[in-house]
Amino acid sequence: MGYKKWFAKHILREKWLFLRMLIFLMLFIGTVSFTPLLIGNIFDELAKPDRSFTIIIMTSLFIAIAGIGRTLGDYIQSYTNEVIAHKVTKNVTEEFYDDMLKKSQEFHDRVKIGDMMARATYDTRQMNIFIAPGLKFLFEAFFTVIFSVSLMIWISPKLTLLIAGALPFYIITIWDYNRRLRPISKAQMEQNSLLNVRLQESITGIRVVRAFVKEESEINQFDNETEKLREINTRRGIISARYYAIVITIFLIAISFFWGAYEVSQGNLSLGDLVTFVMLMMTLNMPTWQFGWTITQFQIGMAAAKRIHEMKEREEYVPNPDKPIDWVEKKGNIKFENVSFSFNGKSSRRMALKGIDFEVPEGANVAIIGNPGSGKSTLIKLLMRLYDPTDGTIHIDGINIKEMNLSNLRDNIGVIEQELFLFSKTIRDNIAYGKPDARQEEIETAAKLAQAHDFILFFEYGYDTIVGERGVTLSGGQKQRIAIARALLVNPAILVLDDASSAIDAETERKIQTAIANVLRNRTTFIITHRLATIKNADLIIVLRNGVLMDNGTHSELILRNIDYRRLFERFSELPPMIEMEGN
Numbered sequence: 001m002g003y004k005k006w007f008a009k010h011i012l013r014e015k016w017l018f019l020r021m022l023i024f025l026m027l028f029i030g031t032v033s034f035t036p037l038l039i040g041n042i043f044d045e046l047a048k049p050d051r052s053f054t055i056i057i058m059t060s061l062f063i064a065i066a067g068i069g070r071t072l073g074d075y076i077q078s079y080t081n082e083v084i085a086h087k088v089t090k091n092v093t094e095e096f097y098d099d100m101l102k103k104s105q106e107f108h109d110r111v112k113i114g115d116m117m118a119r120a121t122y123d124t125r126q127m128n129i130f131i132a133p134g135l136k137f138l139f140e141a142f143f144t145v146i147f148s149v150s151l152m153i154w155i156s157p158k159l160t161l162l163i164a165g166a167l168p169f170y171i172i173t174i175w176d177y178n179r180r181l182r183p184i185s186k187a188q189m190e191q192n193s194l195l196n197v198r199l200q201e202s203i204t205g206i207r208v209v210r211a212f213v214k215e216e217s218e219i220n221q222f223d224n225e226t227e228k229l230r231e232i233n234t235r236r237g238i239i240s241a242r243y244y245a246i247v248i249t250i251f252l253i254a255i256s257f258f259w260g261a262y263e264v265s266q267g268n269l270s271l272g273d274l275v276t277f278v279m280l281m282m283t284l285n286m287p288t289w290q291f292g293w294t295i296t297q298f299q300i301g302m303a304a305a306k307r308i309h310e311m312k313e314r315e316e317y318v319p320n321p322d323k324p325i326d327w328v329e330k331k332g333n334i335k336f337e338n339v340s341f342s343f344n345g346k347s348s349r350r351m352a353l354k355g356i357d358f359e360v361p362e363g364a365n366v367a368i369i370g371n372p373g374s375g376k377s378t379l380i381k382l383l384m385r386l387y388d389p390t391d392g393t394i395h396i397d398g399i400n401i402k403e404m405n406l407s408n409l410r411d412n413i414g415v416i417e418q419e420l421f422l423f424s425k426t427i428r429d430n431i432a433y434g435k436p437d438a439r440q441e442e443i444e445t446a447a448k449l450a451q452a453h454d455f456i457l458f459f460e461y462g463y464d465t466i467v468g469e470r471g472v473t474l475s476g477g478q479k480q481r482i483a484i485a486r487a488l489l490v491n492p493a494i495l496v497l498d499d500a501s502s503a504i505d506a507e508t509e510r511k512i513q514t515a516i517a518n519v520l521r522n523r524t525t526f527i528i529t530h531r532l533a534t535i536k537n538a539d540l541i542i543v544l545r546n547g548v549l550m551d552n553g554t555h556s557e558l559i560l561r562n563i564d565y566r567r568l569f570e571r572f573s574e575l576p577p578m579i580e581m582e583g584n
């Protein structure tokens with residue numbers, strides 16, 4: 001579906017509201033165009049020698065009633081218009097959010113958060129403005145022209161024809177105005193996105209900025225970008241100010257007076273008719289401005305819709321199979337067969353994993369070791385189907401994970417990631433993230449197993465302590481144990497611990513070791529770690545180097561035959577013996 005169709009679909013969903021808006025718009029415009037007729041009548045009545053004050057009073061009364069109708073019509077149509085805009089924007093934003101959450105990992109690796117945020121906020125706002133007041137303006141302008149011009153023709157076809165001669169000037173003016181504004185609107189949106197990206201990145205990376213004393217240079221860069229946006233906005237302001245359509249209208253009013261006065265003097269037109277005619281001319285003032293404004297905003301709104309739609313449409317879902325197989329008997333037997341993967345697609349020669357083959361029996365504890373960048377984390381991402389292998393297959397309990405129900409798969413693999421993320425919520429909420437209805441006892445049991453219970457209680461608010469921006473800052477080791485508790489609470493069939501933090505004190509090390517031992521019990525586990533105790537006790541050790549599986553086996557096997565593996569332990573045996581210090 002193209003973006004226009006998509007946008008139209010969203011707007012058409014509110015067709016009943018549109019109908020209401022149109023009905024009250026008619027009331028509004030009808031009364032606006034009708035009032036000059038009534039006023040003209042009063043003038044004509046006054047011009048008669050035998051003028052009737054009853055008629056004048058009655059007509060004035062009608063003017064007042066028309067005034068009420070006009071206010072009511074305007075109020076309801078404007079209000080309805082806002083409701084439509086709000087609903088459409090809400091639906092679009094929700095749909096966008098929904099889509100972003102479903103997008104593949106590849107998509108999120110590539111797209112900048114700031115850019116995504118700009119589309120979800122600024123661009124949806126532009127769509128909103130196009131609908132309210134944009135669409136209202138458009139309809140108002142359109143019907144005002146229809147109503148007023150019809151009445152003008154009815155009063156004096158000749159005068160109307162004279163004025164219609166100005167039509168080409170109008171069209172040229174509006175066309176030229178939009179031609180100059182279009183590129184600016186586009187630039188405005190792009191610059192805004194860029195600014196968002198800059199802002200988001202330097203704030204997220206504030207620690208790096210500080211560490212390298214780059215505040216000044218970041219501020220300067222940001223100033224440059226805002227300056228560019230200011231320039232664009234100024235250019236836009238200048239162009240808007242050079243919108244001459246209204247000048248033409250005023251000019252026409254002058255002409256109508258001049259020519260009309262002549263017609264009146266010739267007896268072709270009554271005084272009341274001239275008054276009505278000129279007043280109708282004046283009602284055309286607003287539309288000339290509204291048309292220009294709406295066409296511009298229409299272009300901005302459409303460009304915004306295009307930007308939102310384009311990001312939505314990038315087909316980068318990890319597809320859920322048509323007939324997904326439910327993984328019912330969860331034993332945790334895992335088989336990688338000739339699995340290769342490149343982050344850059346099939347044609348790339350830079351492979352993160354190459355021809356990986358191994359099998360893990362159910363309930364085994366697997367340790368994955370290898371140099372940085374050897375593909376350890378990638379292996380786990382494939383298992384969770386954050387990415388699909390470029391080649392080869394992965395089976396769990398005999399089911400190809402590509403055929404498995406995606407949420408079923410991910411629900412049953414608990415992952416404690418290398419880059420831990422906790423939400424700015426309470427510790428309880430963070431632990432219970434995967435199981436929001438968990439009871440306090442369950443949460444505490446998980447926390448105890450994860451060796452987190454004690455330090456949690458140490459905080460003033462215990463489990464109600466808020467983490468992150470508005471609350472306490474947790475250390476790496478503390479965060480990790482909360483993440484372990486979070487994974488344990490769900491009690492997944494397969495558990496993965498991508499454990500990067502090796503530089504922690506002995507006490508924390510011991511606690512995490514205990515936590516890990518608790519994790520390992522009764523399920524298939526993968527641990528990516530440098531902790532020798534964990535590696536030694538593993539049922540299977542997978543040794544990766546630069547994306548290739550060098551070897552796999554148990555500690556006693558590998559220590560005899562694998563040089564990479566030996567090296568891991570060598571650095572310990574090379575250490576000089578400790579000198580005993582006594583008597584101080």
Ligand SMILES: Nc1ncnc2c1ncn2[C@@H]1O[C@H](COP(=O)(O)OP(=O)(O)OP(=O)(O)O)[C@@H](O)[C@H]1O
Pocket residue numbers: 109343344352370371372373374375376377378379418500
């Ligand atoms: N999102 C990504 N896009 C492109 N390349 C990536 C991406 N993530 C990782 N890589 C590349 O894939 C390779 C394997 O990365 P991976 O994160 O699996 O390494 P690792 O073994 O977990 O390393 P570490 O021990 O440092 O955590 C690396 O060369 C890395 O540059």
Ligand SMILES: [Mg+2]
Pocket residue numbers: 376377378418498
């Ligand atoms: Mg890693």
